[in-house]
Amino acid sequence: MAQEDVKLLGFLESPFVCRVQIALKFKGVEYTLVAQHLKNKSEELLKYNPVHKKVPVLVHNGRPINESLVIVEYIDEVWKGKSILPAVPYHRALARFWANFIDDELFHAVWRCVFTTNKKEREQNLKKAHKAFQFLEDDLKGKFFGGEEIGFVDIVAIYIAFWVPMMQEIAGLQLFTNEKFPKLYKWSQEFLSHPTIKECLPPRDIFFSYFKRRYEIHLTSAL
Amino acid sequence: MAQEDVKLLGFLESPFVCRVQIALKFKGVEYTLVAQHLKNKSEELLKYNPVHKKVPVLVHNGRPINESLVIVEYIDEVWKGKSILPAVPYHRALARFWANFIDDELFHAVWRCVFTTNKKEREQNLKKAHKAFQFLEDDLKGKFFGGEEIGFVDIVAIYIAFWVPMMQEIAGLQLFTNEKFPKLYKWSQEFLSHPTIKECLPPRDIFFSYFKRRYEIHLTSAL
Structure with missing residues (x-):
């Protein structure tokens, strides 16, 4: 090439x-x-x-x-090398479906739980987020969404493994916990400790401070 | 098989x-x-x-x-036969991008223009819809979005060719016209008269009555 x-x-x-x-x-x-x-x-x-x-x-x-x-x-x-999407069309369709689901349903629900000062809106979105996490919990059959190997849905779900725990800590919420979604939580730990993923992750402490500051600014401006 | x-x-x-x-x-x-x-x-x-x-x-x-x-x-x-998505990865990526654009931007803007009784909301969404149509007008280079043959974006855009003209007529709007978007309008006429598309289209008059009734019910319930 x-x-x-x-x-x-x-x-x-x-x-x-x-x-x-x-x-x-x-x-x-x-x-x-x-x-x-x-x-x-x-x-x-x-x-x-x-x-x-x-x-x-x-x-x-x-x-x-x-x-x-x-x-x-x-x-x-x-690019050649390890495939990200599955080879079988039906599995590719499922992977695309869940990737869209994470972006369309889960992402927005979590965002709206965290970045709202409206109690009713937060509660509605907490329910939505819970439902979305539950669908993913039920869908997770193997070690990863891609089976024994990391695939498309795992990569898309980096948001759940790395961002959601930070966001919920900052906002004082219990969205995604080991008690509520044990399979998904276990997946997140396996995923984050995978050597390739580890190399791509930004430093959590710096990020945490960044999002905390953003959150506080948001709360102040919303008052 | x-x-x-x-x-x-x-x-x-x-x-x-x-x-x-x-x-x-x-x-x-x-x-x-x-x-x-x-x-x-x-x-x-x-x-x-x-x-x-x-x-x-x-x-x-x-x-x-x-x-x-x-x-x-x-x-x-x-299924084998005529390809719907382009063969070249870059063109596939563009096709997926525009397909998502139609669903995420254009569809919602049009829907919110038509099904609102709030003047301000309608005006905001008229602007959004206009901008979305303009992006597609500018992107259209050949006879179809797929070039000389119908492809993924054309199929996704059936909404623009068949549904939008009905909806705007019912709501008394001028969203998508020959004067505003001549290339896109010409595309819609070519597309609707393609033999394969013609066979898939539902009868316009029955549909028109159906949507008109739905629209009237909506207006009544929104008052």
Whole structure:
């Protein structure tokens, strides 16, 4: 293959960016991380993602690919090595379904539990989040969502393993615990201690401080 | 291939079901449509889609696949014949991006323009819808989104070609017109007159009456 130019526009605080980093790591792709700012959008970001103006953007030989799920599938299709999506079409369909579910249902419910000062809204979203976690708990059959190996749904679910425990601690919530979802909790521990995943994870203590500060600013501005 | 058992749980009023019908038609797959009711959810639907309890559900040899975009990709992977997604990974990524865009941005904006009695909300969503149509207008380079042949984005965009004109007429809006989006409008006419698409389309007049009644009921209940 000719010389590859792979850039990832992102910021480390984003679970969506982390997914792409894990996928690149799995395939052994070398890349440059072009750090972005959450509020001050760079010209490069606006040029490469004029529709959503959001990270992550993967720029491969000058061509941009947007949206984390789309990017991870792209990485899986372009680079050889360990497969991220299953080979069997039915299992691929299930993986896509659960990946969408995490983004559409679980992510929003958790976000709305954490970043609200409205008691009723929090309670409604706590129920939604609980239901979403339960569906994933029931779906988890093996060591990982991908079976014995880490796959698409595991990578997408990095949000659950790494971000959710931080967010719930900061907001003083009991969303995702070993008592409530023992299989999912065990998965999260196995997943986070996997050598490849460990290498991709940002430092928890720095992140924790960052999110705590953001949360406090949010609470103050919402008063 | 062994005897195939293909069932589609759906109702004809849904653009999401129509996508799946078009994909099956393209591949020449014979199937049974198991009609569902919008409000009275069947036991079969609840069994096969316990998470979202929504149509469409494709049941292939007893195994359910949910969500229209996931189903269309599944159909493309399982059955031979004309390809629905492009062969090149970069083009596949773009197709997935625009398909998601139609569902996440355009669909909701149009829906919220039509089904609101709040003037401010309507205006906000008119702007959003206009912006979304403009992105698609700019993206359309060939005869179809798939180039010279109908592809994934075209099939997903059946909503724009067939549903949006009905909805805007009923609600007295000028969302998607030849004057505003000439390339997209021309695409819609080419697309609707394609022999395969024509065979999949439900009768417009019956549909128009159905949506008009639904819209009137909605307006009455919102007063």
